[in-house]
Amino acid sequence: MGRPRKDSQEARPFVKWAGGKAQLLEELLARLPERLGTYHEPFVGGGALFFRLRALGKAKKACLADANPELMAAYQSLRDSPEAVISELELLVGKTRKEDFYEIRAQSPDAMTAAQRTARLIYLNKMGFNGLYRVNRKGLFNVPFGQNDKAKILDAENLWAVHRALQGVRLELGSFHTVLKRAKAGDFVYFDPPYQPLSKSSSFTAYAKGGFGEAEQRHLARVVEELARRGVEVLLSNSASPLASALYEREGYEVARIDARRAINSKATGRGAIKELLVRVHARPPSERRPVKERQLSIDFAEPAAVRSRRTARPA
CATH class of the missing domain: 3.40.50.150 (Vaccinia Virus protein VP39)
Structure with missing residues (x-):
């Protein structure tokens, strides 16, 4: 299949997902x-x-x-408004304490803007235990704190690469x-x-x-x-x-x-x-x-x- 083109950074998955390939x-x-x-x-x-x-x-x-509605909402936000997502993630950088994690986990995504919802998903994915994404029967995220104070919550360069890769792509839930x-x-x-x-x-x-x-x-x-x-x-x-x-x-x-x-x-x-x-x-x-x-x-x-x-x- 050849090598990736060098005219821009190759996008990588912006979340760690079970079964990632x-x-x-x-x-x-x-x-x-x-x-x-x-x-x-x-x-x-x-x-x-x-x-x-x-x-x-x-x-x-x-x-x-x-x-997964949270995941597809994130893809759409990064395709359409990456700068808004990055701005919201900037507010979460440094929130590495256990108390921070559970406070953000307890927030309802239904009351958030699309960018806030995406930033929350990325944050919980980076800071949760072993990068899991799991919900209970009510659809609520229930992964515990992962004690990962070295997690890279914001990778703006990759998020922009994801944005470019998603241009013209149809997204469906x-x-x-x-x-x-x-x-x-x-x-x-x-x-x-x-x-x-x-x-x-x-x-x-x-x-x-x-x-x-x-x-x-x-x-x-x-x-x-x-x-x-x-x-x-x-x-x-x-x-x-x-x-x-x-x-x-x-x-x-x-x-x-x-x-x-x-x-x-x-x-x-x-x-x-x-x-x-x-x-x-x-x-x-x-x-x-x-x-x-x-x-x-x-x-x-x-x-x-x-x-x-x-x-x-x-x-x-």
Whole structure:
């Protein structure tokens, strides 16, 4: 894929996100199609692959999405008003005490401006325990203080680079299955969902209220297959769990098991090397594609009832 262009700094993820792909970029780049069409990333998270592609002059048309409202609000603020975000972060620099952290964590983002909301997210991500982002059933951030007095709360140079990389990019808040409404033949979709746990205590999926469990994993696998049938190129990452293996180790799918380090875990002993799946699904040739009828789409790929009820249920 070549080296990043040198006419500006390459943007890096502005938040640390579970499953971040900075360490696996070369593995991912090696599996991309020659032509991307429009680049879609429905679980954008930290956006490491997207930012690298933009630095390489790729992904000239892109749509980034996530189900996390705080995250997508931050992307929009940095795309549209980086100077306002930087001004708000300047007010938080130096607030490294435990008392400062919990005071800022207790503030409601609903009462904030877009720039304040973004600055709060970045601050909590930098100062929280091990860079976690986690919410409870009410959607409230509940990560404890991380005692990281050396954290770089404000990296203005990178925030401006992020701003430049996001110009012309479509940003959406929503579930991954909505990519079916936008992706067309010749496009490329990268899925990096919350990983299927390898054990009952190996990971968590509370990055947006409602979680991401087995029903969502199975729904995602159906969406992947449907995209391929429409002529869309797909790449997906997941843990090498029994469920993920069963869903994706099938005829016509290229599956690689690679070593990766889990950088975010509540216990230091859980941050070692693990096996991950990289799944490459090629677009079906025109003779094997099927026409799309919008009505049938709404029937076949609506959220499963179990998923919808968890997402909309009020917390007890």
